[in-house]
Amino acid sequence: MINKEYIVGLVDGExxxxxxxxxxxxxxxxxxxxxxxxxxxxxxxEKDKAILYELKEYFGCGHVYFQKDK
Numbered sequence: 001m002i003n004k005e006y007i008v009g010l011v012d013g014e015x016x017x018x019x020x021x022x023x024x025x026x027x028x029x030x031x032x033x034x035x036x037x038x039x040x041x042x043x044x045x046e047k048d049k050a051i052l053y054e055l056k057e058y059f060g061c062g063h064v065y066f067q068k069d070k
Contacts, residue, residue: 014043015040016040019038020037020039021036021037022036
């Protein structure tokens, strides 16, 4: 089921890329004051969680989290 074309369509509709900026821990050997961490998110409904686990296996990385909507 998971192929490159499917992933492109899914990400185009439900995915997002962000960059999180974090302050570096103060240390004598650290020259940067901040570090940038790229992030990728894909938000689906709970009944589609199998797709998220398939994507995690396909790419060999990532985490699956569930958000409770109130």
